Amino acid sequence: ASQTRIIQIDGMTCSGCVASVHTATADIDGLDTITVDLADNLATVTFDDSKTSAEAIASAIDEAGFEATVAN
């Protein structure tokens, strides 16, 4: 099924960081959309939960050097 979740991302300072988050998640199979909000330190993600999870997406963002926490 399709799920929409919010991931809090600490450590984003400029639009380059936003681009890094997009790059870090670009190859995740099942991730349909990611909207990154720099001002609010969060991303809204929509994904197929038979292929990936909010936790897996957050892990990929962590590996890019940010501090990602599933917020809902």
Ligand code: 9UX
């Ligand atoms: Mo901006 Mo972010 O110069 O990793 S790209 S602070």
